[in-house]
Amino acid sequence: MQPSIQPVWNKGLESFSESLTGNPVLGWVIASAFPLVFVALFALVAVYAERKISAFMQDRLGPMEVGKWGLLQTIADILKLIQKEDIVPKAADKFIFVIGPIIIFVSSFAAYAVLPFSSAFAGSSLNVGIFYAISITALEVVGILACGWGSNNKWALYGAVRAAAQIVSYEIPAGLAVLVGVMMAGTLDMQKIVMAQGGDAGILNFFVFQSPFAWLAFVIYFIASLAECNRAPFDLPEADSELVAGFFTEYGGMKFAFIFLAEYGNMFAVSVILSVLFLGGWQSPFPNVGGVMLHDWTSGPVWGIGWIMIKSLSFVFVQIWLRWTLPRLRVDQLMYLCWKVLTPFAFVAVLGTAVWELYFRQSSVSVLVCWIIGGLAVLFGFYKMFIAKGETPKSPKIIIAQR
Amino acid sequence: MSEYFKTIGDGVTTVLGGMKITWEHMINAANRKGTAGIADENYFNQIEGLATLQYPSEVIPTPSFARYRLHNEADDCIACDQCARACPVNCITIDSFKVTPDDLEEAGSTADGTKKKLWLPVFDIDMAKCMYCGLCTYPCPTECITMTPVHDFSEFDRSNFIYYFGNMTPEAEAEKREKLAKFELEKAAEKARVAAAPKPAVAASTATAVAPAAGAKMSPMMAAKLAAQKKAEGAAATAATDEVASAAAPQPVAPAANQAEATADAAKDAGAAKPLPKLSPMMAKLAAAKAAGGGAAAAPVAKVVEPTPSEPAPLESVPQPEAEKTQPENQDDDNSEPPAASMPASGVSTDVDVVTKPADEVKPAADNSAAKTVATVPVTSKPKPVTLEIRKVEPKQTEVKMPAVRVPEIRLPEIKVENILSGVTTLVTGALYVGAGLAMALTLGLFKAITTPSEPRRADTDPTK
Ligand code: SF4
Ligand code: SF4
Numbered sequence: 001m002q003p004s005i006q007p008v009w010n011k012g013l014e015s016f017s018e019s020l021t022g023n024p025v026l027g028w029v030i031a032s033a034f035p036l037v038f039v040a041l042f043a044l045v046a047v048y049a050e051r052k053i054s055a056f057m058q059d060r061l062g063p064m065e066v067g068k069w070g071l072l073q074t075i076a077d078i079l080k081l082i083q084k085e086d087i088v089p090k091a092a093d094k095f096i097f098v099i100g101p102i103i104i105f106v107s108s109f110a111a112y113a114v115l116p117f118s119s120a121f122a123g124s125s126l127n128v129g130i131f132y133a134i135s136i137t138a139l140e141v142v143g144i145l146a147c148g149w150g151s152n153n154k155w156a157l158y159g160a161v162r163a164a165a166q167i168v169s170y171e172i173p174a175g176l177a178v179l180v181g182v183m184m185a186g187t188l189d190m191q192k193i194v195m196a197q198g199g200d201a202g203i204l205n206f207f208v209f210q211s212p213f214a215w216l217a218f219v220i221y222f223i224a225s226l227a228e229c230n231r232a233p234f235d236l237p238e239a240d241s242e243l244v245a246g247f248f249t250e251y252g253g254m255k256f257a258f259i260f261l262a263e264y265g266n267m268f269a270v271s272v273i274l275s276v277l278f279l280g281g282w283q284s285p286f287p288n289v290g291g292v293m294l295h296d297w298t299s300g301p302v303w304g305i306g307w308i309m310i311k312s313l314s315f316v317f318v319q320i321w322l323r324w325t326l327p328r329l330r331v332d333q334l335m336y337l338c339w340k341v342l343t344p345f346a347f348v349a350v351l352g353t354a355v356w357e358l359y360f361r362q363s364s365v366s367v368l369v370c371w372i373i374g375g376l377a378v379l380f381g382f383y384k385m386f387i388a389k390g391e392t393p394k395s396p397k398i399i400i401a402q403r
Numbered sequence: 404m405s406e407y408f409k410t411i412g413d414g415v416t417t418v419l420g421g422m423k424i425t426w427e428h429m430i431n432a433a434n435r436k437g438t439a440g441i442a443d444e445n446y447f448n449q450i451e452g453l454a455t456l457q458y459p460s461e462v463i464p465t466p467s468f469a470r471y472r473l474h475n476e477a478d479d480c481i482a483c484d485q486c487a488r489a490c491p492v493n494c495i496t497i498d499s500f501k502v503t504p505d506d507l508e509e510a511g512s513t514a515d516g517t518k519k520k521l522w523l524p525v526f527d528i529d530m531a532k533c534m535y536c537g538l539c540t541y542p543c544p545t546e547c548i549t550m551t552p553v554h555d556f557s558e559f560d561r562s563n564f565i566y567y568f569g570n571m572t573p574e575a576e577a578e579k580r581e582k583l584a585k586f587e588l589e590k591a592a593e594k595a596r597v598a599a600a601p602k603p604a605v606a607a608s609t610a611t612a613v614a615p616a617a618g619a620k621m622s623p624m625m626a627a628k629l630a631a632q633k634k635a636e637g638a639a640a641t642a643a644t645d646e647v648a649s650a651a652a653p654q655p656v657a658p659a660a661n662q663a664e665a666t667a668d669a670a671k672d673a674g675a676a677k678p679l680p681k682l683s684p685m686m687a688k689l690a691a692a693k694a695a696g697g698g699a700a701a702a703p704v705a706k707v708v709e710p711t712p713s714e715p716a717p718l719e720s721v722p723q724p725e726a727e728k729t730q731p732e733n734q735d736d737d738n739s740e741p742p743a744a745s746m747p748a749s750g751v752s753t754d755v756d757v758v759t760k761p762a763d764e765v766k767p768a769a770d771n772s773a774a775k776t777v778a779t780v781p782v783t784s785k786p787k788p789v790t791l792e793i794r795k796v797e798p799k800q801t802e803v804k805m806p807a808v809r810v811p812e813i814r815l816p817e818i819k820v821e822n823i824l825s826g827v828t829t830l831v832t833g834a835l836y837v838g839a840g841l842a843m844a845l846t847l848g849l850f851k852a853i854t855t856p857s858e859p860r861r862a863d864t865d866p867t868k
Binding site (some may be wrong): 029056057059082085101109113253255258341 | 422664829836837
């Protein structure tokens with residue numbers, strides 16, 4: 001179906017960079033600069049979006065002063081951060097203190113090397129791509145520990161220790177959920193995982209619609225990835241209300257900016273991984289119906305970038321949405337959720353997927369069953385969110401009307 | 404086990420319920436709650452939408468009866484002092500003096516047609532002291548002192564809270580005061596001459612007895628006032644000499660029966676001088692009237708002042724060390740003349756010197772000049788030529804400052820070498836970070852190039868087939 005692009009994704013970085021410049025080394029620099037610029041721009045926009053969305057959810061206006069609707073607010077913030085004095089506390093372990101943010105940022109950014117942004121652009125079509133991505137991202141915990149320990153500050157140390165416990169724990173359900181996608185694709189190469197979800201059926205070829213267990217794995221991975229990004233409701237390592245700012249209490253200026261950048265980079269990276277594994281990555285969701293070749297018309301390298309952006313950014317939105325909805329978990333609740341809920345269900349998903357792949361995947365009846373289950377789950381969710389009346393607190397309108 | 408699934412179910416439904424709430428609020432962000440104030444009918448119906456108001460540009464209107472910053476429309480103020488007296492915390496300071504009859508036209512009238520009979524050089528409101536009770540606004544006969552809706556007027560310096568509403572320039576004030584003093588002197592001289600004609604008598608002994616008493620009585624009150632009021636204005640002594648003399652002087656001529664009362668009045672006059680511009684002239688007049696009507700007691704005044712009309716009143720500013728100057732003079736000439744001359748002259752100016760001065764200005768004079776000079780008074784009994792001295796008021800130091808819009812200071816950050824250096828270092832650090840990221844990616848590329856030979860894809864997972 002995509003014969004023209006096959007040579008590109010098959011050879012990954014080299015062919016891409018060579019086609020850019022004809023020179024492999026210079027091409028690598030350019031190819032790796034793309035995601036870097038992208039992460040920086042994304043953080044710029046995402047911070048603004050997060051502030052605006054959170055404001056709207058809390059009936060506020062959010063930034064309004066810098067530029068129209070405060071559009072230039074994050075640029076002003078960056079300028080402020082750049083101007084700030086680069087302080088290293090006297091009592092800090094200087095080397096560890098300085099190396100911490102570097103490890104955090106590099107490990108979060110390094111994941112971008114294998115993320116397939118389009119059929120024609122993936123930094124590297126590594127044959128162990130997804131494995132590399134989740135392991136290099138997990139390296140972040142080393143940086144967080146370095147920050148917390150090097151700061152020589154009790155809040156920072158608490159935050160770092162919490163982060164270590166949390167990230168290591170959530171690696172397990174996250175890894176198992178990833179395994180579900182890998183089992184369905186039969187490969188660790190992220191580009192090939194995306195290819196495996198293409199086809200005339202469009203959206204129905206996405207893994208999440210191919211197996212009821214993929215739904216489970218999808219939800220588990222999303223929750224676990226929240227915890228790995230230290231996003232609310234799993235923001236115990238930062239816990240502003242308890243730990244000042246957690247592991248980056250002592251950081252300011254550019255070092256803080258890099259920790260921040262890493263957080264947003266990480267948010268986007270896990271969203272891309274999620275959409276690659278379960279939602280078809282850069283594949284178009286439209287099916288080919290008869291002579292109307294919607295799928296083919298909306299496929300291609302540039303379309304691909306659009307699709308994966310739409311998918312990932314909507315996950316980023318849900319991450320923001322959740323952050324401003326849910327209160328922070330207690331440490332014991334965090335561990336309960338990980339070990340007693342997510343991990344057993346992840347095992348169920350892996351086992352179920354194995355059985356499903358062996359016996360049911362090929363039959364259209366079973367896929368139909370899967371769609372029905374999935375559709376029911378979606379309907380239930382919508383019902384709960386938009387229709388159901390119940391324990392949700394009464395709106396002030398009612399209270400005032402009774403006066 | 405069912406408990407376990409129930410917990411999970413609860414978790415899912417409550418999370419979804421929460422997400423529903425936040426989603427609804429986000430959708431409602433298209434609406435604003437608006438700026439309907441508490442007085443608005445719609446106030447309690449503003450439920451949905453963003454609650455934030457962008458304060459300086461959007462404000463909920465303040466109710467018409469709100470009590471915020473005070474304003475005095477000085478052109479409508481008749482300086483009646485009622486607001487200052489109503490104020491529980493004494494934050495209004497008024498200084499006023501009479502308008503001479505020929506100036507009544509110039510003084511004009513207020514918006515409601517009341518004729519203005521007092522100049523208003525000083526009308527200060529200390530908004531730092533003000534407690535916004537609004538009591539000052541009720542008694543105002545011309546409704547010129549009002550509460551405005553301005554409530555956002557914080558300052559970096561407390562002294563900026565003193566708002567000056569007085570509507571005279573220092574020059575104009577000095578001119579008008581001089582004019583008034585001259586006028587009053589002439590008037591008093593005229594009156595004295597009329598009064599003196601039938602009664603040439605001397606009551607020196609009464610005066611002797613009373614004068615020190617007056618001095619003694621006054622000083623404690625003044626001292627108390629001094630403690631209360633710490634601000635001394637520039638030309639204190641000059642004004643003070645006149646003032647004390649004026650306060651003290653009527654006593655010698657008053658009849659014994661009225662003496663105590665008169666003294667009390669005078670002391671009150673001098674002591675409470677500052678906030679009672681309207682009252683003080685009246686009291687002074689009262690005292691003067693008593694003095695004049697006191698039969699024989701009035702004589703010295705008559706005697707002394709008699710020569711006045713013949714002599715042109717020299718316009719000279721009284722020098723600061725006047726007390727010292729007059730004193731030796733008294734001693735030189737012994738009981739014969741000038742002390743008497745200077746004393747009643749300023750005594751006459753009681754009536755003149757309607758104007759009030761902060762009491763502390765009065766005090767030093769009370770100590771040295773008044774008591775002593777008064778003591779010398781009784782000796783005199785002969786008519787003597789009088790030198791009339793007209794006090795020249797020195798221009799006040801306070802500028803007329805209108806409490807209009809105050810532009811906040813804009814402070815630019817200092818440009819320091821350290822700031823620049825730290826900026827450069829952070830930029831370099833940033834560059835290093837970026838470099839590290841790039842290096843990582845590069846290494847990865849190299850790693851990939853070295854380790855992965857092109858390998859055939861697994862046929863069974865190739866969706867392109
Ligand atoms: S509002 Fe009250 S405290 Fe303020 S000046 Fe008027 S009377 Fe005095
Ligand atoms: S009460 Fe009114 S008219 Fe009288 S002094 Fe005060 S502001 Fe002026």
